[in-house]
Amino acid sequence: MENFLEIRQINKTFHPGTEVQVVALRNVNLDIERGGFVVLSGPSGSGKTTLLNIIGGLDDATSGEVVLDGRRLTGMSERALSETRRDHIGFVFQAYNLIPVLTARENIEYVMKLQGRSQQECDERILEVTQKLGIDTLLGKLPNQLSGGQQQRVAVARAVAATPKLILADEPTANLDSKTAESLMDMMQRLNEEEGVTIIFSSHDPLVIGKAKHSIVLKDGKVIANERLS
């Protein structure tokens, strides 16, 4: 299958050359296929979040390169990285990270507006995505009027609505109860299958890990297992 994401010789050291130097990633090499549903697992401090951040262009690697759909992210300008994130990558954070002063609808609409889509396009896409995620009745609410699970669904909707090629989700179920977590993962699985979006998420949760088609295990910044499950 075609490689959608190539990670080559990625190293990341925080505070290099100081007493508090921390090596977060060591020689990480990975190939992720298009349409993959990939889980990054491993104990705390194993480098999952750091790897997701580097893949998403939110942080720089100390060395190595990331190629996303033929586009080399390493060394890109901030503006180009910003546009890549806007047009090709969706993020789902552990703490939801919705914009607090915008309603659920406006949060979802925000990235589409950044992409320059018309209001009609935005309205149609919002309806489609929110119906799939079962949050179409919550659109007028502010984030602080929503439960954790509802906020995370809005965050997923925000990530999906902009039709990215890749969704990066950092422990998306960590703050959710098990029932809500399972429901969220089912929805993400459905989006992966129906929309063909490549999804990479990190998790400790065996229930979540069990839904992945591709499992990567990290320990002390190294890939210790890389297995395609189906």
Next chain:
Amino acid sequence: MFRLTSKIAWASLVRRRTRSMLVVVMIAVSLWGLYFMEGIYDGMTEQMINNAICSDSGHISLFGEGYRLDPDLSRRVEDVALLDSLLARDSRVVSYVKRLKQDGLVATAHYSRGVAIFGIDPAAEEKHGRLKDYLSQGEFSFGKKGRGAIIGFKLADKLQVRIGSKIVLSAQDSHGEVSAAPLKVTGIIKTNNMALDENAVFIADKKARKLLAMDKGVSQVAVILHNEVQIAGLQEELRLQFPHLEILRWDELYPALMQSRVMMEGFNLVTSLLIFCVAALGIFGVMLVSVLERLREFGIMLAIGTRFSQIRNIIFVESFFLGFIGFSLGSLIGGATLYYFKVNGLDLSMFSDAFDEFGMDAVTYAIIRPGYFVKALIAVALATFLSVLIPLRVLKKSKPIEAINKV
């Protein structure tokens, strides 16, 4: 996108409403102070200038050649008929008066003082300036027989005379002989033009001509125009037409008043700078704290694809809202205050002695100029712009993930 940008900016201000209101009030109060000081100080200066123009110089004064250096009756304006015909039909001219002037001596039974004697036509003066308005006691006339005199209030104090008191005016006439005339004080004026209040004795033109043995010509022709901008043009035209006359503007005759105006403009500029600094510091403080507090929020926005320039716009719009609301409120209150004092005047009579010393009116009427608001708007806009530069620098230096992890 603009709607969302504005909404985020506005909502962020509402979310921190106490702090936002504090900045708005700070800007508004600063502007109110600025408007008040500018309006009142300009009012004081303009009143002093007006007093000089209306009671003496007009916008332009014409004198005989050399009269200013050696005010002798022989150095007089002779072309009165030609001047009359020119000035009477010039649409720029509101009015003009002709005066005879000679230094002399006024004496009572107990005191005597050197004075400036003005021979005037009260009807023409009344139409011309506000000399009649300056009357503080008595009447603005010289009596049926023209034997009255109107004198400055300080001169009256020094001579210890009042309405009806007898004085004797003496001066050198045009033949070089000493001439004298007994007169009665019919009026006392307070012009706040120190030169007049301390030294002037106004008498009827006819009486002056008889006293000074001068049947033709005048010492001074004072002209008032519709608009200050017309002064230089008319001065130039008159100079070309009457090259042998000294034709001077009010600011050439009263350079100290012009200096006061320039000094007040400088003072107002310094005040504006101070206001600008206060507004800039206020907005800067709020925007810096606001940006630092929301680094995580901005980090998320950067992470999901917002360009730095778009976040910069949000921050600019926020500070623009603060500045605009502060400016509007300050201008509204400041404008209303100035309007009140423009109509009713600021009564500082309790300090009237001190004001008299400086030739100022005890009641100052404020001035409202559009320039005050334009200047304040520019100052607030500049303060608004500059105050967000450092917070933006802080944000620009942060990578999205650093910003997200700040809290």
